[in-house]
Each structure stands twice: as C-alpha cells, then as structure tokens.
Amino acid sequence: GEKTYEIAMVTDSGGIDDKSFNQGTWEGIKEYAIENDKSYKYYKPSEVSDAAYLAAIDLAVQGGAKIVITPGFLFETAIYAAQTTYPDVKFVLIDGEPHTADYSTYKTEENTLNVLFDEHEVGFFAGYALVYGGYTNLGFFGGMSVPAVQRFGIGWVAGAYYAADELDVALTFTADHYTYLGSFAPTPEAQTTATAWYNAGVSVIFAAAGGAGSSAMLAAEEGSNKWVVGVDKDQSGDSDAVITSALKGVGEAAIAALTDYYDGNWDGGRTISLGAAEGGVSLPADFSRFGANAAAVEAAYEAVFAKVVAGTIVVPTNDKASLAAFLTTLGVDNAALVAKAEPAPAE
Amino acid sequence: MKFKEMIAKLWLGIKKLFVPSSYSAAVPSFIAIGFGILFGIFTMFIIWMLVITGVFTVDNDPQFFYGITLLLAGGFNQGMYSIGYTLYRAAPLILAGLAVGFAFRTGLFNIGAPGQMIVGATIAVYVGIRVSMPAPWHWMFALLCGMIAGGLWGFIVGALKALLNVHEVVASIMMNYVAMYSSFMFIKGNNLLDGNTSHTLGVRATAMIPYGTSAFFGGYVMNIGIILAIIAVIVIYIVLNKTTLGYQLKAVGFNKDASKYAGMNTKRNIMISMAISGILAGMGGAILFLVSGKYIFVTKDMMTAELMSVGFDGISVALLGLSNPVGALFAGLFLAYIRQGGYYLNLANYMAEMADVITAVIIYFSALSTALYALVKAKKLKFKSRTKSRKKIADEDAGGEV
C-alpha cells in the first residue's frame, strides 16, 4: 500500500549524502520530523532537467507532501511552475529564487519561501581568522563557478586581506592559487593540484567544493602544517587537517521554515537572506586547531563578527567590482586574483 | 490495388522482422531479462527482510510488494504521462545503442559514443542559442550540426585507426575526455554560459525539437525524439541490410583482408563506419539537449552523469539489442522503461539505482544466455539425431528379419 509523507525534499544532481547542502538540508528535515513526529521523505529526480524536477515535485505531492523543500538554484524554474500548479503546497527554495527559464519574470507566490545565504560573510570570517592565526599564504578551491561558491571565495579573499591590513602582515594570494575544479567529487587531479600548491608554499586552501575538498584534505595531511577550510558543515571530523569550516545553516533554515509552517506562522511570498546577523553563517565554536593562537583567533573572530553584524564592515558579494573596490580601500591591487574570483560573465 | 499489395508486403516484412528468425535470436535476451528482474526482486526482498528484522535501520522502511508493482509497471506507472516520459528518455538511449551497435556490426568497438554525444550536444546547443532561424528549420539545423560534429569526432577515431593503426578503444577513451574538456572550453569561449549558473543558456524555442501532442502525453516531456530515433533505426537497418554501403562496411568488419582482396577501400570504410556511428551518437546528444529546461553543465561530474553515462549506456543497449538496429530500438525502450520503474521505486523507499543493478544483471545474463541457449540447442539436436539413428537401426533390423 502507499504511504504518504508530509515533508518532502527533492534533491538536485547530488544525493542526500553529498556532504553539502543536500545533506545539510536533509539532516535538518530529519531532525525536525523525528522530534515532531512528522513523516518525511526525499525524492530523486530521474535526470537533471526542469521537467524532471517538476516531475519529482509532482511525485512528492502525489505522495502526500504538504511542504516541499528543494535545495539548490537548479530548482528555480521548476518551482516557478510548481508554485502555481500546487497552490496548497508550500515550497522552500534554498539558494535560489523562482523565475522563468529565460529570466524574464521573477515571481514568488505566497506558498513559496526563498532562502539565500550570505556565503561571502562566512568566507570573510574564515579568511580573517586564518590570517589572524598566522597563515599568510592562501588558496581557494571552488567546486564550480556558481554564485554561492563565488561568494565564498570573494569573502575569503576580502577577509584575508582585511586581516593582513589590520595586522600589517604581507599576504600571499596569487591568482594561480584560485581555481574552480569543475567537480564536487574527489579526483586525482584535485589532489595533485593541492599537493603542488602546498609544495609551492600555500598553507591553507579553502575548499568550497563538496566532496572534492576531501582531495585537498589528503594533500594537506601529507604535508606538514598545511590546512584546509571546510565548507557548509563542520568538517573537522572528516580530517585532522580541517582547521575550521565555513558553516552555512541550511539545516537550521529548513528547521525554521518547517517550524513556522507547522506552528501556523508560514510567511511566504518572499526571499530571506541569512547572514551573520541572522545566524545563518558562522565559523564553528572550536578553534583548537589554531594551536597556540586559538584564543586570540577566537577573540578576533568574535570582534569582526560583531562588526559585520553591525554593518561596520560591508563584505563584498559576488561580483568582481565590489571585491576590487573593497581591496582598493585596503590599498591592495591584485587584479589577476579578482578576475579569477568571478570568471567570464555571460552575455 | 497496388496499395493493398504494398500493405501486404509491408506486413510480411514486419512479420519476417519479428517472428521466426529474429524471435529466436532474441530468446536469450528475454531469458536474461527474466533473470535480471528476478534478481532485482530478490535483492529488494533481501533488503526488505534485513530492514524488517532490524539488521539495518533506514529513514523510511521499504515496501516490498508495492515496490514490485512499481518496478514492473515501469513506464506505465503514471499512465500516458509516464509513457511519454519513457519514450522521451528512450530516444537518446536508442541512438547511443544504435551508434555502438552499428560500429559492432562493422567490426569496431566504439567506446567513444560518450564523447561523440558530448560534441553533438555542445554544437547543437551552440546553434540553438546563437543562430536565429524560423522554427522547423532551426531545430533541424541544430540537430544536423550536432550530427556532423559527432560524426567528425567518430571520424577522427576511425582515421587514427585506419591510417595510423591506433587501437580504437584507446583512441575513443582519450577522445571522450578531450571531448569533455573541449566542450567546456567551447562553451566558455563562446560565452554560452548562463551567467548565474555553471550551465549553458537554454536553447531558443525555435531550436527545441517539437514536443508532441500536449493533451495526449500530458504535454510536457514527450517530444518527437523517439520518432527521430525510430527513423534512424529504419535508416540504419536499410543501410546495413539493403545497400552496397552496408555490404561493404559489414564485409570490412567481418574480414578486412578479404575486403581488401575484393578491391574495397578498407581504410575509407573504417572511417565511414566510425563517422556514421559518431553521427548517430551526436544525434543522440543533440536530441537530449534540444529540449526546454535542459542545459549542459561545464563540470566534470555533471557532464559525466548527464552525457557520458548515456554514451556508455549505449554499449548496454547495443549488447542487449544484439547489435541489431531493431534490437537497439527495443533494448533502448526497455532500458528507459526499467529506469522509469526505478525512479518510481522512490515511492516505495527503494533507491532508483535498483534499475542499474537490474540492467547490469540482465546484461550479464544475456552474455551467459547466448551460451546457454546454444547449449540447449546443441543438446536438442544431438538428441534428435540420436533418436533418428536409433530409428534407422530399428528399421534396418526389421528389414533384416524379412
């Protein structure tokens, strides 16, 4: 017989164990559902296409879904259609906003809630903390060049230079050590590249690349005093070389949306942006891997966190221009690096 | 009158195609399919038992019986809607299978279908985005360009083999990767990326291959890809079996030396063969992406998952279809059907990968069953001949008495 499931998640190309936002979202949903005794389930579309996403949403709705959570910007077009097809179902779109395929119309119905994150802020904290901890030769691995990942990278660069400026130390961050891997899975290429970077003197790589970060972790552990900054979740458990992680509260966001919905406080038809101020992004509380500097780094992080929340520091977002401007105010000129941060805009 | 004759002839042809000879050739495939599905059901049962007995705990318990019905109902689960979807998914599979099968028939192992699909898709999408043309011509042109690109990619492998003796398997494997990274460069170099994502822009509406009668198939996913695939099947069937070109290509495939002896240009034939195979794969790639809401991603993972894998599926389809064009048609449909069933397994809390396990088992058993079938056949014949000779001896004995 068929069972029904009230809370549904539809995954995008990755699975629920992608060590990234799919997994984070799923864990949030599970936590809420188990606590509140709700039925929950995920659906995997048959392929990556708007039609298949829509079909999977259909399936979820037929399976009894009252609220559908979809992590990833890939769902933007599908949700745009689904929100009108199923006015009685609630949609939570993480990392995106519904629009038509050609971007001509953006529309968020009452039954849809969009959740964005200020990844640049947590990237900034990470960069700041690392330089503060004495690491001044940095690199960046992005899984692919999409807005969320770009924001991580831009924040990382900005935070590092900001700290270097504050401490008045020289920072090494060449454009050669900033790359988009084009893969969220570990590959020999990623491992080899990371090894080469570490050999060339890089001491920390921020791996905003899902599972591919695992390749960087291996390279770091093989070196000495080499580190990786994890992403999305606290990855310190995955490797001893993960010095800290850029947390992104997808699970918390899912829980918040579910709580609102079940408590009758659904407030859709809008986009919320979760940054430092909202508790959407942060570094984990444990700074022990900074060794002797741990306390100092923690203190500095808390200070700069407050400044960002207060708006005293405005972290550049995902465009080259704002990063360039930010660096200029610090008296830094690293045009090559800036160009790498947000490659080739279309059209 | 004449029309009637034609119909009669056509009917006869169809009968000849499916009934006695093809049927018996397909028997091993049916045996294999039976085994594969049984194996799948068995696995599902085991998982169910393990969960029920508490050996494993999962988020949602699998529902065994419901799962079986979903699996078997495959592409029929959501009626017309899922039939349409199945046909839509089958088209590229059929074409990939046709590409690999065609090459097999001409003695070549085209493990390069993935790469040919990639370039076919990339070029078709390029034309679909950048060229402005009225509706029917635009998609046709895009499709054609994709086919040419795929053909060219296949041709390179053929030329390397024919002229420089490079083993087509290695060349194909390398060309797959070259295709992938070239495609990335091409897409980025031509600014085809959709700025906010890491995939291409959508193709223009005029470049989308027509999606079929909306009401009938629920209107969204069904497109004429399947019809194009069937046309390709027919064309390839005719080329292989009715034309001098097919005759030559097969001759070279079966026996290169004899073909050379008979005055055929074996090198050219190898190149043509690979080019045709590439054209088919390129067509598959183009059909896969000249679709609304479908984009090429410039990441290794996605390219592998979305395009490369379909090319590799082509090998399965070709093998299951016995390297026969009509076989590829049915094998492609079957694979899409079972995958669709796998997708619906979601509902019964089994993973969709079940379909892949089943497919793999089917392929394995189809390898075995050809042998099993031959064995059975041989045994039967032996038995027959023995009874015959026994009868003969008996007759002779009888004659002796008289």
Place this chain on the structure above:
Amino acid sequence: MNYVIEMLNICKSFGTLKANDDITFQLQKGEVHALVGENGAGKSTLMSILFGLYHPDSGVIKFQGEEVSIKNPNDANRLKIGMVHQHFKLVDVFTVTENIILGMEETKNGFLTKENSRNRIIELREQYKLFVDPDAYIKDITVGMQQRVEILKMLYRDADILIFDEPTAVLTPQEIDELMNTIRNFKNEGKSIVIITHKLAEVMAVADRCTVLRKGKCIGTVNVKDVNVDILAEMMVGRKISFDIDKKPARVSTELFRTEKLSLFNSEKNKFDVHDVSFSVRGGEIVGIAGIEGNGQTELVNIITGLKNLTSGNIYFKDEDITKKSIRNKLELGIGHIPEDRHKHGLVLDFNLSDNLILQSYYLPEFQKHGFLKKNEIFEHANDLIKRFDIRSGAGAVSRARSMSGGNQQKAIIAREISRNPELLIAVQPTRGLDIGAIEYIHEKILEERDNGKGVLLISLELDEIMNLSDRILVIYEGQLVAELDPKKTSFQEIGLYMSGSKKGVINHEV
C-alpha cells in the same frame, strides 16, 4: 595380433553430422599405417580422438590390450602418443625451443630453464636429421622447418606412436623423400606410425597397411602389398578415378601480362622477399610457378594483385602499365585471383554464400541500383553458380560460408572468379588440402579457362599440380626466378633441385 592401439566402434558426431560412425582402427606395433579418405571423411577427427582432443560419443580405446580413457593430450602423452596436426599448432612469436618444451618445461628453483631442453633438442635434431635452429622464431622459418618442429615436439616427448596428419601437403619432393626416410627410421626403431594423406603414392611408398574411411564410415583395412593405387582410390570415393588429365595442346595467343624487375624489400628482415622478377603470361597458356613455401610466392602474388605495395618494378597488362592501379582497377581490367588462403582472403566467412559470390562485383549495375542491392538478382546469380559449379552446402545460397566444407568453399571461390570472366586468372594453391575428387574437378575448370584462351598463372607447392597443368614452369627460390622449364622435358628431381637452391640458373627474360 600385437596391437599397440585399438580403437573399437568409435562414434563421434558434431551436431547432426556423424564424423565417425562406428569406426574400428587397429595399429600394430612397429608398422606404418596409412589412413586415407576424402575430405571430411573423418580422418582428423578419429586421430584427434586418439590424441585426446575430442571425446568419442561411444566406443573403446585400448592401449596394449588394456582399455584406457584419453581425456586430454596429457593422457595421450602419457601413453607416448604424439601427433603432428594438419594445421600446425605452433606459437608464432615463440622460438623453436619454446614451442617444443611448452607443456613439458624444465624448471630450476621455480624458474624456467631452457638449457637442458635445448641440448636435448639438438641431440634429437642430429639423431633424426631434422635440421632446425632451436633459437629461431617460428614466424621466421619455413613451413618445412615448422613441420620438423612439430615432429621434434613428438620426439621430445618420447612418443612411440606417431600420428602424422597430412604431413606432405606443404613439402618439396626432396623434403617428402626425407620425411619418408625419417618415417622409415622411426619404424626401424620400433615406433608405430599413423599417416594421414591424400597422396596414394605415398601410401604405396611407405605404408604397411592402410585403412580407408568414407563419409565417417570405415570401408576397410588392407595390406598395402596387396593393392594398388586404383583400388585404393576406388575404396575412397566409391567410384573409379582417372588420374590422367585430358590435356589438349595449348593454343597460345599474344602476350597478356608481363612483369618487369618486380622487387619487394622487407625492411624487417632486411632482405628482398621478391627480387627482380620478370616473366610474362600469354593467352591460352598456363604458367606455373614452383617453389618451396616461403620463397616469395605469396609476396609476388600480393604485389601483382595490389595487396601489397612493391618496392620497384613494373607490371603490364595488355601493354598497359598497371603497376600503380588499385586492386579494384585491376579486377575490373580482367584479372581474377584465387587466393592462397581461402579463409583469410577468399571469403567473408560470416556472409552467406550469395553475398560471397558478389564480393568483387556488388557495386556493378548488375547487382545494385542507386546504392541499393538487388537482392533477387544476387540470389539468382548465386543459384546459377551453385548449379554450374556444383557447390554443395546445407542451405544453398543462404548458407553461411563458415558452415561449408573446405572443398565447397574453394569451389565457391573458383566459381566466383571464373564467372567474372577474367582474362588472366591467378590461381594460388587452388587445391590445397582438397581430396582427389575435388582436385580433379578444379583442375578441369582451370584447363577449361586456358582452352578458352585465357592466361593462367598457377602458383602451387604441389609439384604434381604444376607438372600436370602447366605449359611452362618457372621456379622461384629466395624471391628470384631461377629456372624456366618445359614440363615435358623436365623431371621432378630437376625441379626439386632448383626449388631447394641446389641448382641455380639465371634466366634472362627478354620479353
């Protein structure tokens, strides 16, 4: 009677075909026993059973009076049975020594050692005068030498019962004589020998007794002293066979074909495979090229037909220079070619008979229109040839070539070539491995072509064939033509001397 081997009531079927049907074969100690019969009579099958390659469906094998079961060649080796196979079973890329020791290798501390084995081989070589270089690679030595390797294989295994399956098909008269002597030596040492052959003269020369098979059945065993060739032939085929070819005098017309200083350099071996070969063929004559296998015949034909590119020289056909023409061009001009290897070049074994019969002409308007094959015409064409050339196969025009017997495969090729009506027919080994009935038929057809005014270039390793058919004989040795002889005025011995390089003439060809 003292039998070393008795094979009693042996039956063996392949599918519906009864290859051996209740055959009884008894081998005495120290005798030479010939086994004869047409193609497909079941000779090789019977001996393969004795050697453990096939398993009989029923029947008993006794070794020195005791029933044994021979499940594989190892069992046969243990019983000291050795076999030289019709199709040599050698590994091309191995050395002679490696081929001989395979399966019986010596090791020291787990590693292969060849030294002792090599010495043993040299000993055997001296003892039996079977000269081969133990370190040469099989791919580099002649077929005659390969056969010696096969024989050495048996001797190395101390075989007492030696089976030879058509050992003389590929040898020169001198080599055949040597082999016969070797066989007699074996006999004198007390070894028992089975020899399968199509050449009845050899049976008469060397055998003590002879068993005749026909269509899987045993016709009988006779003492060779008590019979003659004609009786044996009749036992084999079931009818009288005439060994004399009815050959009319040649009516030679003008020159059809000429080669000038053809050469082919083999860069791998750093020598000429074909060196300065000049000769001509006129209409209405058969020019035979005699030679031991591996002396450039294959290469010569390959460069004439275009399968290989030549190094230098010119080829003229009806005074036109066709050196650079493509294979298809040459075929269209009127050159027919019965290839040496019917499986490699002659047929597409996975095509059916009708498709094989249009291998060179499928693209002609006769068989296609707008690129579409005319199935009906192709079928009719096949049926026509099947009738005219008496090609027998299970399913007629649609039988797969692979399923046809060697003789019928050869007939199909000959039918195809002759039906194309070529002016020059190049026939290479047209009757290799065929039985006397088939040979008779093919020889008739070749003579018919000549009598129709066509030129025939016949290349054969069988001296009989060359002598019986040719109007002129050229002898090739190490890639060069060393003699031109008139078959009426020469002898087997003389040709043999030229073939083996013992005698060397220079022929000046001013054509």
Place this chain on the structure above:
Amino acid sequence: MTYSIYDLLNSTISTMIPLLIVAVGAMVCERSGVTNIALEGIMIMGAFVGVWVIRAIEPDTNMLALAQSNWDKTLLLFAGMLVGGLVGMLFSWFHAYASISMKADQTISATALNLIAPALAFYIARTVLGGRQIFFKTVFKMNTVGFLADIPVIGDIFFQRVNSGLYVGIVILIVSWIFLYKTKEGLRLRACGENPHAADSLGVNIYKVRYRAVLISGFLAGIGGVLFSVSTAKSFEGTVSGYGFLAIAVLIFGNWKPFRVLFAAFFFGLMMTVGAQHTSIPLIQDLNLPDDFYTMIPYLATLIVLALSSRSSRAPKAAGQVYDQGTR
C-alpha cells in the same frame, strides 16, 4: 618552500602507481587471451571494500595521522589492499566464469560488471553505511623511509613523501615480468594468448590458465582501486574517475609488454601531473592556456603519442577470442 622537479616526479609517481598496477593485471589477463574491460568495475568493488576495511580497523586516533609510524601505515595499507585485491578477484570471477566457462562474449560480461559495481557499491554503502562516502583517517604517505631518504636524488624521488604502494607497484611489475618470461606458467600463459590450440594440444589446460589470469587481474585491479582511493582523497565515494578505462589505454599504449606499460603509465602520470600542477611549472604556465586545456593535456598527449607510435602495435593474437576446442 618552492616547487621542484622532485615534487613533479613525486606526484607523477603517486598518480601512476595505481594505473600501473591495474594495467599490469590487465596485461597478464590479455596475454592469456581474455580481454578485460571490466577493470573499472573491479577497481570500484575492490576500493569500496578495501577502504571500508581500512576504516574499520584503523586506530581512531585524533592525533594528526602523521604521528603513526611508517610500519603501522604500511600494515594497514597492506591489509586494505589485500582485502581489496581479494574482493576484486572474487568479482572478476564472474567475468572469468562467463567468458571462459560459458564462452560468452567478453565485452558483454565485462560491461555488465562495470555497470553493476558502482550501483552495488552505492546501494550497499547507502543501506549499510548510511551514506556513500567512507572517510578514513590514516595518511598513508610516509615522510621518509629510513636512511634511504638521505640518498641524493633517488632518495628525494623514491624514499620521501611516498606511500608503500609505490614499492608494491614496482614489485608487482618485476614479478609480472619474471612470471611472464621466466616461469613455465608464464610461457604457458603467453601461449594461451597467442595460440590456444597449440597450448591445448600440448596438454596445457587453457581454462585453468585463463581463469588464473583473470583472477590475477581482478586481484591487481582491486589493489589498484584501494591505492587509487588512498592517494586521491580522504574518502571513497563510489568512483575511480575512469582509471579502469585509462588502465586499458595504458596497456595498449604499452603494447602489452611490462616495461613499456611502465613507460606508458609514467608518461600518462607525468602528463596528468603537468596538467594538474601547471600553475607551479613556469614554462607551462606561461603558455597561459585555459584551465580546461591543461586538464586535457594527458588525454591529448597520449592520443598524439599513440598516433605516432601505434604502427607496430600488436595485441596478443587470441585476445578477445573465445576458446572452443571444437573450432579450428
């Protein structure tokens, strides 16, 4: 710290070793007359279980993994490789059974294995482990190998920052060479791949020889899978990135001969490293090509080298052909 030629060679070695081991296995297999395009699948199965076992038995230390002694790491890695190898062997048995005993088409059965391995690994991992990744803690690279590390040049390349897989790879290569050319089993195996009828008529058991060869290749592919995983990331994710197919390419590129295979693997590994480390190699970086082009280098370079060198390539004559006593 600056990038040096040692870094380049070092990375090359860690890239090439899994490839080499798998290709050597494939070589043994094909030299016996059985083609094996199932390597990808076999690697995945081997890596999956091998890494799983490593995870299960490694000490769950929270210290930097580097603190473990070389000896511990080596033992652990060998345990993983052994299990991976055995699993690969077991898995390859299906290929052997189908293609040798059942005389099935070798492409078909191998394709089936390639299909089933990732699906199965995925399925089992999800159901049993609750996720498809298996993270492990140990870093297998050894910083220095005793006094050997101090030897100039050689020490830098072979005895520093390497994992014990390197030595395994080299040992396997040498053993395979000795096996093929210096033992009677090797002679028989090669005979089976060239002319099985000849071998058969001399009492060599073709089936046994081929079974053994397929199982050896399965064993080596399993080992290769484990080595690949431990030198690629800190986790196994159900994929070996197409290395099984690349190993076939290396085998063909290496012309089915041990030391040429070594060269081919080295060449490919070097190109791969050059492509991945281009930013550190001034000469190459100065070309300023798109990143994707650098990634493409190994494939393109191999293709070019093959085009220049394939004229004389020669596969074992009987490779890929079903052996049937009945046929001649």
